[in-house]
Amino acid sequence: MSEADRVLIKGNEAVAFGAVDAGCRCYFGYPITPQNEVPELLSSLIPENGGAFVQAESEVGAINMLLGAGACGVAAMTSSSSCGISLMQEGISYMAGSHIPGVIINMSRGGPGLGDIGPSQGDYFQAVKGGGHGDHRNLVLAPSSAQECYDFMFRAFALAFAWQNPVMILGDAIVAQIKEPVRRVPPAGTHKPEAMSDLARAWRIEGFGGRGQNAVPRLLKSVYLVEGALADRNRLLLQKYTDMRREALFDSEYTDDAELVVVAFGSIARIARSAVRRLRAEGRKVGLFRPVSLYPFPEEALRSRARGRRFLVIEQNTGQMLEDVRLALNGVSSVLWHGVMPGLFIGASELIDPILQAVKEKS
Amino acid sequence: MSQTDKRLRPRNDEKLVFDANPVLNERVTHYCPGCHHGIAHRLVSEVLHDLGVADKTILVASVGCAAFTYDYLNVDSVEAPHGRACAVATGVRRARPDAVVFTYQGDGDMAAIGIGESLHAANRGEKITAVFINNTVYGMTGGQMAPTTLLGQKTTTSKQGRSLSNEGGPIRLAEIMAQLQGVTYSARCALDSVKHVREAKKAVRVAFDAQIAGLGFSFVELLSGCPTNWHLDPVAANKRIANDMIPVFPLGVFKDVADESVEGKNV
Ligand SMILES: Cc1ncc(C[n+]2csc(CCOP(=O)(O)OP(=O)(O)O)c2C)c(N)n1
Ligand code: SF4
Numbered sequence: 001m002s003e004a005d006r007v008l009i010k011g012n013e014a015v016a017f018g019a020v021d022a023g024c025r026c027y028f029g030y031p032i033t034p035q036n037e038v039p040e041l042l043s044s045l046i047p048e049n050g051g052a053f054v055q056a057e058s059e060v061g062a063i064n065m066l067l068g069a070g071a072c073g074v075a076a077m078t079s080s081s082s083c084g085i086s087l088m089q090e091g092i093s094y095m096a097g098s099h100i101p102g103v104i105i106n107m108s109r110g111g112p113g114l115g116d117i118g119p120s121q122g123d124y125f126q127a128v129k130g131g132g133h134g135d136h137r138n139l140v141l142a143p144s145s146a147q148e149c150y151d152f153m154f155r156a157f158a159l160a161f162a163w164q165n166p167v168m169i170l171g172d173a174i175v176a177q178i179k180e181p182v183r184r185v186p187p188a189g190t191h192k193p194e195a196m197s198d199l200a201r202a203w204r205i206e207g208f209g210g211r212g213q214n215a216v217p218r219l220l221k222s223v224y225l226v227e228g229a230l231a232d233r234n235r236l237l238l239q240k241y242t243d244m245r246r247e248a249l250f251d252s253e254y255t256d257d258a259e260l261v262v263v264a265f266g267s268i269a270r271i272a273r274s275a276v277r278r279l280r281a282e283g284r285k286v287g288l289f290r291p292v293s294l295y296p297f298p299e300e301a302l303r304s305r306a307r308g309r310r311f312l313v314i315e316q317n318t319g320q321m322l323e324d325v326r327l328a329l330n331g332v333s334s335v336l337w338h339g340v341m342p343g344l345f346i347g348a349s350e351l352i353d354p355i356l357q358a359v360k361e362k363s
Numbered sequence: 364m365s366q367t368d369k370r371l372r373p374r375n376d377e378k379l380v381f382d383a384n385p386v387l388n389e390r391v392t393h394y395c396p397g398c399h400h401g402i403a404h405r406l407v408s409e410v411l412h413d414l415g416v417a418d419k420t421i422l423v424a425s426v427g428c429a430a431f432t433y434d435y436l437n438v439d440s441v442e443a444p445h446g447r448a449c450a451v452a453t454g455v456r457r458a459r460p461d462a463v464v465f466t467y468q469g470d471g472d473m474a475a476i477g478i479g480e481s482l483h484a485a486n487r488g489e490k491i492t493a494v495f496i497n498n499t500v501y502g503m504t505g506g507q508m509a510p511t512t513l514l515g516q517k518t519t520t521s522k523q524g525r526s527l528s529n530e531g532g533p534i535r536l537a538e539i540m541a542q543l544q545g546v547t548y549s550a551r552c553a554l555d556s557v558k559h560v561r562e563a564k565k566a567v568r569v570a571f572d573a574q575i576a577g578l579g580f581s582f583v584e585l586l587s588g589c590p591t592n593w594h595l596d597p598v599a600a601n602k603r604i605a606n607d608m609i610p611v612f613p614l615g616v617f618k619d620v621a622d623e624s625v626e627g628k629n630v
Pocket of ligand 1: 496500509
């Protein structure tokens with residue numbers, strides 16, 4: 001592939017191209033900064049590919065449209081940011097409870113409340129701990145470049161259909177707005193879009209006549225009132241969430257001989273990587289571990305690197321992924337934390353001191 | 364047909380003169396005696412049967428007493444969160460342009476929490492049919508006030524009777540729907556008498572016809588009884604519909620773009 005095959009686009013635009021290339025045929029959403037290029041681009045790309053684009057009346061409307069399209073076994077998505085995602089939580093819980101797939105983009109912004117439109121990782125808990133009511137989990141992927149915004153859309157749809165579950169892409173204002181060269185080529189090993197409708201054939205609603213003679217009606221629901229029925233449902237969901245662990249993804253750099261491993265995700269991981277590389281060049285034994293899937297959290301991979309090292313969690317919030325890192329390491333190694341406050345735009349140089357400080361600090 | 368209950372079959376000494384259609388499942392009702400949800404289900408099932416479209420129909424079920432509509436109707440179904448049925452139906456319709464899609468919603472569902480989703484789906488002219496059961500209360504949760512509760516009506520959350528100054532007046536959804544450009548058909552019927560039930564079936568039929576013709580959003584409001592939460596016996600409940608509800612919620616067709624004689628056609 002030559003340089004000419006690359007296009008210079010924003011993370012948001014990469015999401016939109018990735019979505020249609022991965023087979024997305026329905027989009028429902030409501031405007032909010034910093035993700036507006038996603039619906040703006042899809043408003044033409046989706047109809048051009050024979051799908052449906054609806055600007056919903058609200059995020060509540062959008063997520064429920066997604067529920068309806070997902071129930072029909074069609075690859076569908078919505079996108080929003082922080083406060084909009086909060087409004088979607090009821091629908092996400094219903095989708096999880098009803099085994100309905102769908103992809104939800106959260107290009108998160110500073111909060112709580114209206115906050116600002118700058119970058120933040122303050123939605124980590126909401127994304128990875130369920131977010132909506134009841135015991136449910138979303139599969140969550142955190143891109144850190146425009147290329148990953150494109151590539152992860154394929155993975156997101158494949159996961160949504162494989163697990164019949166909501167999948168969230170958790171980005172932020174940086175990865176949404178960053179403009180970089182992107183190869184618009186489906187990543188190796190990804191499903192063909194048609195494979196998704198094949199997977200859905202076993203459960204989707206379509207009118208029972210679509211399934212031939214003697215077909216019986218299907219029902220997708222989350223209500224279980226008979227005593228014990230909801231317990232069974234939750235056992236089934238628990239099993240699914242346990243099985244999902246095999247989807248854990250991460251990447252790491254210089255962790256083999258590192259004394260201190262920085263743990264960071266998304267845009268901040270990218271900035272932290274620059275800082276780590278700079279310190280390596282100076283001979284400091286630091287490394288980087290980046291969870292790519294935030295749920296399932298790559299805890300085994302992290303644990304396997306635990307012995308003899310210390311960890312520094314760097315995230316743009318007031319301490320959220322920190323809890324998962326501590327749980328994964330479970331007292332085996334010490335875990336330090338450096339928070340970048342939501343809304344700030346920082347560079348790698350601003351992480352050098354906190355990392356050096358952590359290198360020095362003996363616990 | 365699952366859930367078949369043999370007790371519903373005639374005994375040897377009985378002659379079957381009236382039977383359910385295959386779209387309506389045979390099962391023991393979970394509705395209270397005198398409740399009109401059962402009649403409304405029957406009307407919908409007969410229309411889907413008459414039109415021969417049950418096998419390509421998708422029901423979007425709501426919450427409230429009618430949450431379990433899918434247990435009675437022999438069609439593919441999906442459950443929507445409270446009030447969001449028209450948004451879910453939008454997604455279903457856009458994903459499956461060839462299906463027949465309808466929602467079945469109570470007044471708490473459609474006129475309160477879900478009025479936004481309902482009006483916007485209607486305004487977009489989504490090719491879906493909404494069957495709206497107006498019984499002036501929240502039935503399932505125990506008789507609380509609904510947006511359709513009549514002025515002066517006592518409910519568990521309007522113990523002195525609904526007042527205009529405190530709670531506002533009853534919302535007339537059929538009239539509101541008729542004003543939206545995307546709506547092709549809007550009618551209000553009642554289920555209190557044989558005559559009205561017949562008219563209701565006609566309205567449900569026209570509403571589905573309009574959807575199948577691809578004209579836009581169609582809406583049928585059915586004034587229904589909730590004897591349990593009205594604290595009335597079924598006969599008295601029917602009388603209440605005739606005497607108290609119909610004067611506030613007039614019956615009729617408020618919009619029918621396919622019928623030139625209907626006023627409001629070009630709203
Ligand atoms: C978000 C949410 N809020 C509240 C409820 C509780 N709830 C269930 S049914 C219902 C009222 C339904 O009333 P209506 O739509 O009039 O139906 P009916 O029971 O009268 O048939 C309410 C408030 C809920 N299920 N979800
Ligand atoms: S509570 Fe009212 S609406 Fe619900 S089943 Fe009983 S009579 Fe019908």
